[in-house]
Amino acid sequence: MRAMPERVVILGASGFLGRALHALLERDGVPVVAHSSSTLDLTRADALAVLDGVLGPDTALVFASALTPDRGQTPATLLANTAMAANLAAYLEGRRLGRLVYVGSDAAYGFGEPPVTEETPVAPAGYYAVGKYVGERVMEGAARAGGTPLLTLRVTGVYGPGDPHASYGPNAFARSLARDRSVRIFGAGEEERDHLYVEDAARAIACLLRSGADGVYNLATGQSQAFAEVVKTIRDLVPYEITVTSAARKGPITHRRFDTGRLTRALPDLRFTPIREGLRATLASFGAMENGGAISNG
Numbered sequence: 001m002r003a004m005p006e007r008v009v010i011l012g013a014s015g016f017l018g019r020a021l022h023a024l025l026e027r028d029g030v031p032v033v034a035h036s037s038s039t040l041d042l043t044r045a046d047a048l049a050v051l052d053g054v055l056g057p058d059t060a061l062v063f064a065s066a067l068t069p070d071r072g073q074t075p076a077t078l079l080a081n082t083a084m085a086a087n088l089a090a091y092l093e094g095r096r097l098g099r100l101v102y103v104g105s106d107a108a109y110g111f112g113e114p115p116v117t118e119e120t121p122v123a124p125a126g127y128y129a130v131g132k133y134v135g136e137r138v139m140e141g142a143a144r145a146g147g148t149p150l151l152t153l154r155v156t157g158v159y160g161p162g163d164p165h166a167s168y169g170p171n172a173f174a175r176s177l178a179r180d181r182s183v184r185i186f187g188a189g190e191e192e193r194d195h196l197y198v199e200d201a202a203r204a205i206a207c208l209l210r211s212g213a214d215g216v217y218n219l220a221t222g223q224s225q226a227f228a229e230v231v232k233t234i235r236d237l238v239p240y241e242i243t244v245t246s247a248a249r250k251g252p253i254t255h256r257r258f259d260t261g262r263l264t265r266a267l268p269d270l271r272f273t274p275i276r277e278g279l280r281a282t283l284a285s286f287g288a289m290e291n292g293g294a295i296s297n298g
Helices: 016-027 045-051 075-092 127-146 170-180 198-211 227-237 261-266 275-285
Strands: 007-011 032-035 059-063 099-105 150-155 182-186 192-194 215-219 224-226 243-247
Touching: 007 016, 016 032, 016 198, 045 075, 059 075, 075 127, 099 127, 099 198, 127 150, 150 198, 170 182, 170 227, 170 275, 182 227, 198 215, 198 261, 215 261, 224 227, 227 275
Parallel strands: 007 032, 007 059, 059 099, 099 150, 150 215, 182 243
Antiparallel strands: 192 224
16 A cells, blocks of 8 residues: 655635545645635636645645535536636646546436446536536546546545535435424435445545545445435434425436445445434534424524
């Protein structure tokens, strides 16, 4: 196993996953240079000058910046996400790094019954998915031009304390419970998804960095659960009755399951937080484990 790069630069360090990775690396004593949109606006090519003198052959650059789906699934957000990748690629031209890490999304894949592997054909649908996959290909070109090893991570849905997005699933459920002890699911919650705890996602990235891995890896637990099962676990955890309402689904029932064999072979000692424990921590962070009156989370 190789040593961790001498320095890690994180673009998108104030995001949900970027923040967790930053904290983990600092706990491990890894020097980190962290940038968010307030210190480096990647949609402006001239802003990248802040990285002058920071990047080098002993540096790993983690590109985790993106406008997430809650910011809108529009042509404007697509253009912003692709502009970030294009500007970074132009800046990296002629620069060799120790490693380039692109934090992508499992939205690159379509939905279906067979478990997804890294060889599953991509089928991005929607502006966010297309933007993230375009970012993958742009980073491939940048890495190839600079002779830099590239690690591409297709990350499944991440949940846990501190998520600002409230995407459908554990995070949205926790916010709703804290507000009025209710949960809304689509249909009967039959859709199966892989739910990845944020600390586990950060740990997997750090371990892959340390191992010197490159190529494409799906970041997932390999254990998908229906949203209805997640709600059932939540019912068992909270000390009060909750109201579950059903909303009309906007499309057909879809599933996402993973074969995580490649990740397991690369990181045989990686262990994932049991979903019951992850849900307990998530609910507590949103104030949804309280036994008193409903809590407003603002």
